[in-house]
Amino acid sequence: MSKLFDSVRVGRYTLQNRLVMAPMTRSRAQFDGTPGELAVEYYAQRASVGLIVSEGTQPSADGQGYLMTPGIYTDEHVAGWKRVTDAVHGKGGHLFIQLMHAGRMSHPDNTPHHRPGVAPSAIAPGTGMFTAKGMQDIPVPRALTIEEIHQTVADFAFAARRAIEAGADGVEIHGANAYLVQQFFAPSANTRTDEYGGSIENRARFAIEVARAIAREIGADRTAIRLSPGTTMWGIDEGAEGAELYRYLVGELDKLGLAYLHVMHQGNETLLEDIRKLWTGKLILNRPGRSREQVGADVASGIADLEAYGAMVLANPDFVERLKINAPMNEPRREGFFGGSEKFYTDYPTLSEADAL
Structure with a gap:
């Protein structure tokens, strides 16, 4: 585990260790x-990890899916995030803002313009979503036109520039978890017959264009992407060609010289090994459900350069210190994951605070 605490160069930054706070929607x-x-x-408390990846942040009004999620496209958003990044930097940390366009995973009641979501094709995900009126079925989204796809790529680049203005060290494109970028990958969500649908190359095109546009806007060494090969949540089915799509996509993205690739691993070890070979830059690995005893194993084996953790960092603002001295961890409280006050958000005790109590 000791290698986890070594510094590492990622993009244009030297991080203080190889531990990453995974992006987590908090709806506050x-x-x-x-x-x-x-x-x-909340973010400043956790700045001892090498890199914080923020909660998913919408790049436009169309990009919002859930209630009370942050944006990064208005002056007010920039000012709010500037307070966050200043606090994280004041503690010696680094923060990438994750740009998340929800696509069809949206409800009109949750967005500022109250319009249906947009997606590669007019196919509903077949699930519900929490709104101010309670749980409601997600309606059928509107299929993006070619011109709107190009505008969405531009929206991502604009939001990336705004993130840098807000003091972020970089941005991570959310290409995982059944949101817009991954919707383009999956035949179950993308039945287009133009240059953004059909073949592997066409279904990967949108992700590559977004990454290229952001890299051009803020620099490849401040641009990253998160992928979750094999995710089947919310109606996503990448089909028999899913693994091949990711092999092609990772190879193309590698040519851009991005800061890192962040993989949310779903269990296909052969594909993970292939991704590791294809990707010449830094690889962050997030394994859902990884136990305390497994912390450090992926860096030690060489399959990853950094390891990302979600709930353990959420519940332990001093996660790094606890690992170093093998101290017990606070248990995450699920009832505080989404929405609410400081309860189970900023009030998890550090070791010193627990001792004082």
């Missing part, structure tokens, strides 16, 4: 998408 932004003061404290 203001109604206009501006991060609040609690977010400043």
Whole structure:
């Protein structure tokens, strides 16, 4: 495990260790998408990890899916995130803002313009979503036109520039978890017959164009992407060609010289090994459900350069210190994951605070 605490160069930055806070939606932004003061404290508390990846942050009004998620496309959003990044940097940390376009995983009641979601094709995900009126079925999205796809790529690049203006060290494209980028990959969500559908190359095109546009806007060494090969949530089925799509996609993205690739691993070890061979840059690996005893194993084996953790960092602001001295961890409280106040958000005790109590 000791290698986890070694510094590592990622993009244009030297990180203090190889531990990453995974992106986690917390649904505590203001109604206009501006991060609040609690977010400043929340992220600063966890700045001892080598890299914080923020919660999914919409690059446009069309990109919002859930209630109370932050944005990064208005002056107010930039000012709110600037308070967050200043606090993280003040603690010696680094933060990438994750740009998340929800695509069809959206409800009109949750967005500022109250329009249906947009997606590669007009196919509903077949699930519900929490709104201010309670759980509601997600309606059929509107299929993007070619011109709107190009505008969405531009929206990502604009949001990336705004993230840098807000003091972020870089941005991570959310290409995982059944949101817009992954919707383009999956035949179950993408039945287009133009240059964005059908073949592997066409279904990967949108992700590559977004990455290229952002890299051109802010620099490849401040641009990253997260993928989750094999995800089947919310109606996503990447089909028999799924693994081949990722082999092609990773090879093409590698040519751009991005800061890192972040993989949410779903269990296909052969594909993971192939991705490792194809990707010449830094690889962050997030294994859902990884136990305390497995921390450090992927860096030690060489399959990853850094390891990302979600709930353990959420519940332990001093996660790094606890690992170093093999101290017990706070248990995450699921009832505080989404929405609410400081309860189970910024009030998890550190070791010193627990001792004082």
